[in-house]
Amino acid sequence: MGLVVQKYGGSSVADAEGIKRVAKRIVEAKKNGNQVVVVVSAMGDTTDELIDLAEQVSPMPAGREFDMLLTAGERISMALLAMAIKNLGHEAQSFTGSQAGVITDSVHNKARIIDVTPGRIRTALDEGNIAIVAGFQGVSQDKKDITTLGRGGSDTTAVALAAALDAEVCEIYTDVDGVFTADPRVVKKARKIDWISFEDMLELASSGSKVLLHRCVEYARRYNIPIHVRSSFSGLQGTWVSSEPIGDKKVEQAIISGVAHDTSEAKITVVGVPDKPGEAAAIFRTIADAEVNIDMVVQNVSAASTGLTDISFTLPKTEGRKAIDALEKNRPGIGFDSLRYDDQIGKISLVGAGMKTNPGVTAAFFEALSDAGVNIELISTSEIRISVVTRADDVPEAVRAVHTAFGLDSDSDEAVVYGGTGR
Amino acid sequence: MGLVVQKYGGSSVADAEGIKRVAKRIVEAKKNGNQVVVVVSAMGDTTDELIDLAEQVSPMPAGREFDMLLTAGERISMALLAMAIKNLGHEAQSFTGSQAGVITDSVHNKARIIDVTPGRIRTALDEGNIAIVAGFQGVSQDKKDITTLGRGGSDTTAVALAAALDAEVCEIYTDVDGVFTADPRVVKKARKIDWISFEDMLELASSGSKVLLHRCVEYARRYNIPIHVRSSFSGLQGTWVSSEPIGDKKVEQAIISGVAHDTSEAKITVVGVPDKPGEAAAIFRTIADAEVNIDMVVQNVSAASTGLTDISFTLPKTEGRKAIDALEKNRPGIGFDSLRYDDQIGKISLVGAGMKTNPGVTAAFFEALSDAGVNIELISTSEIRISVVTRADDVPEAVRAVHTAFGLDSDSDEAVVYGGTGR
Structure with a gap:
């Protein structure tokens, strides 16, 4: 039985319908015989709304409190997602970054993951559960304060968990079909890339490609975790990012x-x-x-x-x-x-x-x-x-x-x- | 220096303006020479909105996940309140129920507090901070899962913290001026009660008075914590609930x-x-x-x-x-x-x-x-x-x-x- 980590972005879980659609897809992966860990971002515009609230009460919100505030977003989406999965007859448990063992440094708003100790996730999987984990957040090693990982942090959470759990693949679900040869909004004839090496993906990410962030790809390369970037709205294969083409794919x-x-x-x-x-x-x-x-x-x-x-x-x-x-x-x-x-x-x-x-x-x-x-x-x-x-x-x-x-x-x-x- | 626990309900922190108003009041208490611990509920209708979302994804939301969802509400209000206080030039730190040491049994949606170990709160106070604590929530002793205390849970959190910290008083701020001799919506001539014994308050609470819940008064009586119920919208004295009239008040x-x-x-x-x-x-x-x-x-x-x-x-x-x-x-x-x-x-x-x-x-x-x-x-x-x-x-x-x-x-x-x- 394989272990799969899936990550769903905010646009995939923007409303109750989106959450139910994603729940079905997760259950499919489980039915296919996998152990499934899901990392989820905050729903749609939740994070922006929370930032707006913060600015209304304080022009310069303090880092610690700002992180405490923002992490409420994933708490909402992950609990709803777990409920939706249970409603489909499968067992699911949600975990905060802290509960999932995502240990970070103390740099609020852009903390770095320094260790992942996913004991509770492993237990949940062993008991047959689907584990839902809040993306973008962790707990600081020294002060035990809630931290956030900064922009694109949920992707990093997913890759870090995949590495700690020795997953077969980290699937990043988004609102586009994969990584393209150029931004399709600019180049109508841009082509979806079937496979790309970590090195090329790193260069694309640091040159302005927005699909994956440099930090997440770097983490995946270090632990050699294949990433599959794909759409949560279609069943299509997306883009594989790995050291070598995966399986029987003869991709040059x-x-x-x-x-x-x-x-x-x-x-x-x-x-x-x-x-x-x-x-x-x-x-x-x-x-x-x-x-x-x-x-x-x-x-x-x-x-x-x-x-x-x-x-x-x-x-x-x-x-x-x-x-x-x-x-x-x-x-x-x-x-x-x-x-x-x-x-x-x-x-x-x-x-x-x-x-x-x-x-x-x-x-x-x-x-x-x-x-x-x-x-x-x-x-x-x-x-x-x-x-x-x-x-x-x-x-x-x-x-x-x-x-x-x-x-x-x-x-x-x-x-x-x-x-x-x-x- | 006295230690005061203040609790603010959802109507007192319904929007950014409310949060800023409450922050000023908290800072006043601090300036008066007190150590201040604040327990806060979720903003206005947040909890109802979260319940509505839950019902959209699942007709029978599971207890564990439902609690995970609902506790996002206090996380938002407490972080915003801490920011607003810091914006007034005072130090504040927010704590979840779990961080504040509110230990409960495992009965989701209506957990009972079985212990309070407020080590982090004590440290925050000793360092000169105002401590902001999420009401209504705790962490289960056996499974370390997030729990909620059920209806009126934030009042109970406040009284339990006041008892654990040996506070001088637990102030419950609400949108009415105190406890009245009858419901003022029914009896125009109802009178605010200046002081009432725990016993009489318990009987009123179990007979339909909504201002304080039976459970919270019972907790206060057991640990002999005076409660002061008052309005967050005025500076008036409210109703004292205690075993004997407080201080130099000669109330018969x-x-x-x-x-x-x-x-x-x-x-x-x-x-x-x-x-x-x-x-x-x-x-x-x-x-x-x-x-x-x-x-x-x-x-x-x-x-x-x-x-x-x-x-x-x-x-x-x-x-x-x-x-x-x-x-x-x-x-x-x-x-x-x-x-x-x-x-x-x-x-x-x-x-x-x-x-x-x-x-x-x-x-x-x-x-x-x-x-x-x-x-x-x-x-x-x-x-x-x-x-x-x-x-x-x-x-x-x-x-x-x-x-x-x-x-x-x-x-x-x-x-x-x-x-x-x-x-």
């Missing part, structure tokens, strides 16, 4: 997995930085001390005549104010002329392990952008990804052009061969 | 504390019962086995000619069906002619320890009812209470008549003297 790794884009970032350019050792370090120490996460970094070639250079980096728009303030405050220590802030940028990324061994991918990428008349402002690469920053307005057209150029459109032949030498 | 015990009424009961008459030993036992064993709680019991004098008698008893209307079914099922074993069910009855009770020593109270009570043209169907008495059953339609007039006759009206002189000998 695509050269290019997909095109991701992201318009949530801004660019800061530090102008007139003396080109001497320690300058970049001073800038990024300032940013790090302000607890701002940065993404791409580019340093221009220094102008010989002045001995000054410019350093640009991208960061979430939401952290722009904080970064600017920190830099301005430390301007005397760092030494620069001025700051430029630009939040009208977009990032397009091409991801695929195949680019390691297929020369010419980079050239073809830039040609596609050039043919579409898209100007490139910054470039950054990893072994299996190329990213460029463009004007935000150019993003949709750029994504479509690249998607077509690499033969990813659903009506094109698959194989695309690249000439040239090296990337 | 009234002869009559008040008039309670109850129209939530029905009457079942078992007609044609053989008048021999064991018959009543058979009837009430049947009722007890069906887990139906009964109130008044009256057996008529047997008719000599037939050797048959009638037995009548009252019970909550909500349990009428269950009792009738159980009796019909056991009719062969018990032996009776027929059952009569009457849900158009009402009960009027006069409560006051003074009736023990003031002869004539019973006579005056019956005279008042007679003068008002109210027919009496059943009578039951305790040492400090007389109750009668009448037609439901007669109840308002009967309550007003008795209230006036015993000098309880707010514009009458207080002292009323009764003549006659004995009750």
